[in-house]
Amino acid sequence: MNSTRPYDEMRAADGSIRPHYRAHAEWLAEKPEDFLPQKQREANALYTRQGITFAVYGDESGTERSIPFDIIPRIIRPAAWKIINDGACQRVRALNAFLKDVYHGQEIIKAGLIPAAQVTGNPAYRPEMQGMKVPGDVYVHIAGVDIVKTDDGQFFVLEDNLRTPSGVSYMLENRKMMMRLFPDLFGRMPVAPIDHYTDVLLENLRAVAPDHASHPTVVVMTPGSYNSAYFEHAFLAQQMGVELVEGEDLFVANDIVYMRTTEGPQRVDVIYRRIDDDYLDPLAFRPDSTLGVPGIFAAYRAGNVTLANAIGTGVADDKSTYLYVPQMIEFYLGEKPIISNVPTYMLSKPDDLAYTLAHLPELVVKEVQGSGGYGMLVGPTSTKEQIAEFRKRIEQNPANYIAQPTLALSTCPTFCDSDILPRHVDLRPYVLSGKTVTLVPGGLTRVALREGSLVVNSSQGGGTKDTWVLEDN
Amino acid sequence: MLSRQANNLYWMSRQIERAENTARLLDVTYRMSLLPYRITDSEQAWAEPWALPLVINGLASDYYDSNPGPLTSDKVLRFMVLDSTNPSSIYSLMHAARENGRSMRGVMTAEMYEDLNAMWLELRGRSEVALNQGGINEFFEWIKTQSHQFRGVTFGTMLRDEAYQFIRLGTFMERADNTVRLLDVKYHTLLPSPAEVGGAVDYYQWSAMLRSVSALSSYRRIYRDVITPTRVAELLILREDLPRSLHACMNEIYEILRGLCRRDSMEPERLAGELHAQLHFGRVEQVMETGLHEYLMEFLEKLHSLNDELNDHFLAPVYDHYGKNTLGRTQNQGA
Numbered sequence: 088m089n090s091t092r093p094y095d096e097m098r099a100a101d102g103s104i105r106p107h108y109r110a111h112a113e114w115l116a117e118k119p120e121d122f123l124p125q126k127q128r129e130a131n132a133l134y135t136r137q138g139i140t141f142a143v144y145g146d147e148s149g150t151e152r153s154i155p156f157d158i159i160p161r162i163i164r165p166a167a168w169k170i171i172n173d174g175a176c177q178r179v180r181a182l183n184a185f186l187k188d189v190y191h192g193q194e195i196i197k198a199g200l201i202p203a204a205q206v207t208g209n210p211a212y213r214p215e216m217q218g219m220k221v222p223g224d225v226y227v228h229i230a231g232v233d234i235v236k237t238d239d240g241q242f243f244v245l246e247d248n249l250r251t252p253s254g255v256s257y258m259l260e261n262r263k264m265m266m267r268l269f270p271d272l273f274g275r276m277p278v279a280p281i282d283h284y285t286d287v288l289l290e291n292l293r294a295v296a297p298d299h300a301s302h303p304t305v306v307v308m309t310p311g312s313y314n315s316a317y318f319e320h321a322f323l324a325q326q327m328g329v330e331l332v333e334g335e336d337l338f339v340a341n342d343i344v345y346m347r348t349t350e351g352p353q354r355v356d357v358i359y360r361r362i363d364d365d366y367l368d369p370l371a372f373r374p375d376s377t378l379g380v381p382g383i384f385a386a387y388r389a390g391n392v393t394l395a396n397a398i399g400t401g402v403a404d405d406k407s408t409y410l411y412v413p414q415m416i417e418f419y420l421g422e423k424p425i426i427s428n429v430p431t432y433m434l435s436k437p438d439d440l441a442y443t444l445a446h447l448p449e450l451v452v453k454e455v456q457g458s459g460g461y462g463m464l465v466g467p468t469s470t471k472e473q474i475a476e477f478r479k480r481i482e483q484n485p486a487n488y489i490a491q492p493t494l495a496l497s498t499c500p501t502f503c504d505s506d507i508l509p510r511h512v513d514l515r516p517y518v519l520s521g522k523t524v525t526l527v528p529g530g531l532t533r534v535a536l537r538e539g540s541l542v543v544n545s546s547q548g549g550g551t552k553d554t555w556v557l558e559d560n
Numbered sequence: 561m562l563s564r565q566a567n568n569l570y571w572m573s574r575q576i577e578r579a580e581n582t583a584r585l586l587d588v589t590y591r592m593s594l595l596p597y598r599i600t601d602s603e604q605a606w607a608e609p610w611a612l613p614l615v616i617n618g619l620a621s622d623y624y625d626s627n628p629g630p631l632t633s634d635k636v637l638r639f640m641v642l643d644s645t646n647p648s649s650i651y652s653l654m655h656a657a658r659e660n661g662r663s664m665r666g667v668m669t670a671e672m673y674e675d676l677n678a679m680w681l682e683l684r685g686r687s688e689v690a691l692n693q694g695g696i697n698e699f700f701e702w703i704k705t706q707s708h709q710f711r712g713v714t715f716g717t718m719l720r721d722e723a724y725q726f727i728r729l730g731t732f733m734e735r736a737d738n739t740v741r742l743l744d745v746k747y748h749t750l751l752p753s754p755a756e757v758g759g760a761v762d763y764y765q766w767s768a769m770l771r772s773v774s775a776l777s778s779y780r781r782i783y784r785d786v787i788t789p790t791r792v793a794e795l796l797i798l799r800e801d802l803p804r805s806l807h808a809c810m811n812e813i814y815e816i817l818r819g820l821c822r823r824d825s826m827e828p829e830r831l832a833g834e835l836h837a838q839l840h841f842g843r844v845e846q847v848m849e850t851g852l853h854e855y856l857m858e859f860l861e862k863l864h865s866l867n868d869e870l871n872d873h874f875l876a877p878v879y880d881h882y883g884k885n886t887l888g889r890t891q892n893q894g895a
Binding site: 321335341345 | 563565566662663665666667670673677681726822824874875879881883885
């Protein structure tokens, strides 16, 4: 797989520019030589000045950094977008149905498609949610589905993020930045707009309010300003025109959630919470949590407030449940998966474990519950020592890991210092569920800025790009 | 709006205002220390001009804890400007203001946040060496300009909503507090021996103090006469046309609270109204009869009560489990 050149999204094998990149290439050819470096500096300065930053855990020196932004857009053809759009929505519909099933009749277990232990033995499974009805049967209001491309029309889902997926603020800010830097380019290319994301989000959140609320009060809940995604929480609250609350802003009286305001207590109906299940309510979950609100789970169970996403969605998005998503799609929707899974080895199975240990240098190994690019091994780009060290960790607890073949992720042209070079990318579109399941035409393209690197996470030296879905015209 | 947000905004503007006032005070202290009339041989320990900023801000003991040995201008400046361990240094105040603002960016306009952030980034980049090379005056001017600019951006861009009112409230509460302290310390620690009243030293001290609140030229335009303590008291306490006087501050505070207070939260408005009336209908003769120090201390106490009421009603209310405000006295340290 590594012997062939990865799929280049801009250039065909013969070196010619692909049709959907031509307008951009022609436009760039008209510009003077120092145009891109100057624009890149301008972008960096603007991001720093605007304070669009993320925090890096474990980095004592400076807890805030600007996320590297690349000024060359990733361009997606309408036909390719249709696959992404339909495939991501299909997946989220199936995952929602799965969650409803898990917390009610568990038909999929009875049908023998998923082992019971995979569900009820999962640390992210919440027995407290069993039998509880959530408004509209929506569990996953916001999902981030990570998709990679390996060839023309050939996509894979890497993982589903169903808890508190982040990054959408960068999708929106990157577009604003591009329109500020290159307004003339938008006149030449039919780029689909994405600015209405927060409108759709707010509409969906209002649609899942408890019945009592005719004019629902929606809030965004953050763990606080030291959280790595705090900028995004504030951004979303501001864009939707709703309050950004922390745990201490809320209190529960008679199973009703209120926020402390300058005009006295005000009832809250829908909480878009960006705080993990574990920390939400010290009375129901981790008793040492100071970020949550005592009694909020009781209010939730009483149907007096809606949480988005619902509690217990993690049971559907860990890397060992991932394996079963194609079956879910067939079981609940009666459809064939539009986007495939990456073949996955479950190291809890002896055969898969043996195969994996014998082929570590060519595989990617991930923790079942891991995220953010932490705790993973990319075989082909790792040293012998790193592989040996990781082998020990696997052997200690095989069930904690899955392995996948190393995909030849597609590359996009990326501005590196002075040259435009191919760099590996993935894509996270954000699927919104309320009355309907939709996504805005775009997503967050993450790019591995180091040559040859396949890890796109911002915490691991990744950057972002604006993602342009071209409209049919 | 959320109480926590109101609290953050209130303290953000107090901290910026306090940083500005500190810069003004240090600037004046610096000018005074250059005068030929330094009264270094005075019997009063506090006559050393570099002790003034410490006394006014109630930081003398904190300073001596971390700076043993004789008091020097360099040490006081370092302590009051760039010392990150001193929570009242300009550096710490600006940092706190920016942190308060950072968590409030959803409520502010983009221009306001960018301005605040740029101010912090530049301050963080100013090392002690650069400070000495660039000149301390330039630095104080820069701080004042930043404060003016942020106030201007706020005034020029922000929706006139509750958030705006709490920002303004913080500015004037802090400014009133500063004017009281400044007047009181001048009265107590700088008053030279009776023989020197009306003399050159007295003149320079009073004029320096007026300059620190940008009131010297206003004094001259209004009185067109020598500087006397009574007139200074009248100007800084009772004249409502001087923007840093107590009367001017209370005009703003009372107006803001008339808009913010509701039927179940009248106490802050009542208290502000009482303070305002005292200034609006007061005469300077009364002030001097009461004694300037006594008058100021009583005022400061009421100002602190008002701050407590703001906490109970707006900034940090505590509710019992029926959702009722306990109106208990809460300790608010600021953020």
